[in-house]
Amino acid sequence: xxxxxxxxxxxxxxxxxxxxxxxxxNGSNGEMTFSVSATTxxxxxxxxxxxxxxxxxxxxxxxxxxxxxFLEYMNVFGRNYYGTxxxxxxxxxxxxxxxxxxxxxxxxxxxxxxxxxxxxxxLAPPTMKELRRRLxxxxxxxxxxxxxxxxxxxxELSHMADYDFVVVNDDLELAIEQCRRIIETSKLxxxxxxxxxxxxxxxxx
Amino acid sequence: xxxxxxxxxxxxxxxxxxxxxxxxxNGSNGEMTFSVSATTxxxxxxxxxxxxxxxxxxxxxxxxxxxxxFLEYMNVFGRNYYGTxxxxxxxxxxxxxxxxxxxxxxxxxxxxxxxxxxxxxxLAPPTMKELRRRLxxxxxxxxxxxxxxxxxxxxELSHMADYDFVVVNDDLELAIEQCRRIIETSKLxxxxxxxxxxxxxxxxx
Numbered sequence: 001x002x003x004x005x006x007x008x009x010x011x012x013x014x015x016x017x018x019x020x021x022x023x024x025x026n027g028s029n030g031e032m033t034f035s036v037s038a039t040t041x042x043x044x045x046x047x048x049x050x051x052x053x054x055x056x057x058x059x060x061x062x063x064x065x066x067x068x069x070f071l072e073y074m075n076v077f078g079r080n081y082y083g084t085x086x087x088x089x090x091x092x093x094x095x096x097x098x099x100x101x102x103x104x105x106x107x108x109x110x111x112x113x114x115x116x117x118x119x120x121x122x123l124a125p126p127t128m129k130e131l132r133r134r135l136x137x138x139x140x141x142x143x144x145x146x147x148x149x150x151x152x153x154x155x156e157l158s159h160m161a162d163y164d165f166v167v168v169n170d171d172l173e174l175a176i177e178q179c180r181r182i183i184e185t186s187k188l189x190x191x192x193x194x195x196x197x198x199x200x201x202x203x204x205x
Numbered sequence: 206x207x208x209x210x211x212x213x214x215x216x217x218x219x220x221x222x223x224x225x226x227x228x229x230x231n232g233s234n235g236e237m238t239f240s241v242s243a244t245t246x247x248x249x250x251x252x253x254x255x256x257x258x259x260x261x262x263x264x265x266x267x268x269x270x271x272x273x274x275f276l277e278y279m280n281v282f283g284r285n286y287y288g289t290x291x292x293x294x295x296x297x298x299x300x301x302x303x304x305x306x307x308x309x310x311x312x313x314x315x316x317x318x319x320x321x322x323x324x325x326x327x328l329a330p331p332t333m334k335e336l337r338r339r340l341x342x343x344x345x346x347x348x349x350x351x352x353x354x355x356x357x358x359x360x361e362l363s364h365m366a367d368y369d370f371v372v373v374n375d376d377l378e379l380a381i382e383q384c385r386r387i388i389e390t391s392k393l394x395x396x397x398x399x400x401x402x403x404x405x406x407x408x409x410x
Contacts, residue, residue: 124401128410150410160402161395168401178393185390188383190366196329196373197365205333205355 004031004098005186006089006115009179010108011123012153014135016169020123021102023176024183032098032183036088038064038073041080054085071118072103072110084111098183105156108163119186121179122163126170128154209236209303210391211294211320214384215313216328217358219340221374225328226307228381229388237303237388241293243269243278246285259290277308277315289316303388310361313368324391326384327368331375333359 007024011017025032038054040061049055056064061081064070073083084101092099101111101118111118125131131153135146160166165182169175190197212229216222230237243259245266254260261269266286269275278288289306297304306316306323316323330336336358340351365371370387374380395402 122395124405128405128408132410154406154410157402158406160398160406163395165390165393166395166398166402167393178390181386182390182393185370185383185387188370188372188387190327190368190371193365193371197362197371200329200333201359201363203333205337205359 008120211323213325
């Protein structure tokens, strides 16, 4: 059976990362799953261990860091820890399922360092003006927050060269289609065809 | 304007390289062209300089080698020289045209060394038995030649890991489609989006 891939989708706030990610998942016929993070925060009502998060104690999280069990982790507001467990990702991938990781630039770079086969897509706005328009249309944030998000976006976008692919979210359907094709062609690399390659090379003729 | 890419298509004799290459070219709306080689052999009746080959003297060919003007070159049967001129490839690419290079494993590896942005596809048969069947059905070669081709195929296929992509030519239409998608997604890499990336990063917001 063919392995899955680890797909990283990064991009500035307002670029449409959530919409693209959901479309990829929904169109995958169950062949793709969101990565499940470990966290030290308490479960909220209705959240399920192993589905929404893996809920672990601070001690357990520290042990996991020590033992190199995270592809990346971070501390949010100096309070709660969040991390991507390598084990979950590898289990899904070995079952042939693609894992989608929606993560910021720093996280993406750490994952690539710890898991070089990961395929990292930067979702970019067509222009900064359009990104501003989207953030302002959304109208969920104050003008001050929007300005901060735009400054952050600029800093995030300056890391584009570290990504494997840049997908411009101008036409949403096209952006989704390009992500799908990136997933498809990533499975045509020799690393993902290892079994086939070995069988062919060992075959009598 | 977006640059083109240099696409290398390699694969053992009988795998269907010619058919796939022609389909890619014909379906490209003029956006793809075959690479034109330089050669020291004489033009045959009807062949046109700059279309079929660039016909050059042995002295000129030697000078081009000296000056590093080839992405790869080879000597066939110790007689005629053939080489891929970097200049032609770069001109086409800068005009936004993709260049298709149908070349053997050694040539492909030399091109990758001299032009790392090249995208190298190994076209593989689904099985060695199927490759044998195709060579035998073709019936243009003696059994002895077929056995030699199969041994060569094995040696070529053992280099699959050095390629960027492996496309299995089982269903021809699928193989062509996969090559097309590889071309498309290769243009979504940061190196090919440099102008866009720079414009975005420099834009006021």
